């Protein structure tokens with residue numbers, strides 16, 4: 465049964481130039497160019513939609529070619545767009561330069577994303593009322609994310625926060641609005657450092673056993689289920705005292721699915737979007753089943769290049785790995 469997911473976040477138009485090597489300051493290279501959709505919010509909305517959820521997407525856009533592309537691409541995936549329009553700002557953009565070895569330098573101009581207002585979010589009551597699951601990240605204004613999480617809880621939707629990117633601004637009050645957090649190891653380390661004063665990094669976390677990771681999750685967010693994505697090492701799940709949705713144990717790890725990964729860009733977005741869709745499918749959808757589906761969905765997304773447009777569809781995931 466399809467549930468409803470409301471995603472709040474960024475849309476960026478990615479502009480990518482490839483050359484044999486990256487030019488030094490003042491130098492010029494000839495190369496090739498592609499442009500496509502990006503932004504964690506949009507990537508996750510496409511993932512949720514392709515994973516089978518009725519999906520709404522709350523974002524902010526300019527009045528430019530990128531905004532027109534965002535509208536067309538959202539419509540193509542059946543996503544209902546709730547866009548705050550800022551005519552005096554450009555839509556979000558990312559300039560990406562890649563060399564033949566795959567190294568890149570990136571400049572992101574958040575543009576309209578940074579101007580998403582809590583007032584616009586607050587006026588979307590009907591969208592919140594119809595949502596089973598709400599999902600946000602940290603590439604739009606923190607006030608808008610906070611308002612979204614608050615509205616979601618008031619509307620009895622499950623509130624998921626993907627605390628990405630790692631250097632984004634967070635407050636304790638913002639984190640406390642989340643029922644579920646989905647950091648990767650770098651983001652988890654950054655949150656532990658900023659909010660609990662624990663000095664650690666992604667490598668230290670990767671070396672921890674399950675009991676130690678569970679303890680760190682409980683220390684960071686005693687109120688929330690924490691799902692740490694571990695890249696090619698799979699996923700770790702840690703519940704608070706009351707395990708969520710039928711999970712018998714407080715903490716467990718899922719191995720990665722065997723795939724031929726060619727590009728892991730957006731794998732975290734695939735995971736969070738698919739998890740939201742699976743949890744929206746019914747209040748009795750078991751948490752472990754939803755995590756298993758998201759682990760499969762994200763794994764399959766790594767077999768294609770790109771982010772939003774590389775998201776697989778539910779049918780492809782089931783064909784490859786069996787029924788969810």
Ligand SMILES: Nc1ncnc2c1ncn2[C@@H]1O[C@H](COP(=O)(O)OP(=O)(O)OP(=O)(O)O)[C@@H](O)[C@H]1O
Nearest residue numbers: 648693694695696698720729730731732759762763
């Ligand atoms: N090589 C891989 N093989 C199988 N599954 C993978 C692989 N890489 C990623 N995944 C799946 O994708 C999930 C998310 O990956 P990861 O933790 O790298 O996210 P991320 O760092 O947020 O990614 P990104 O920032 O590129 O979007 C993993 O938990 C796993 O389910």
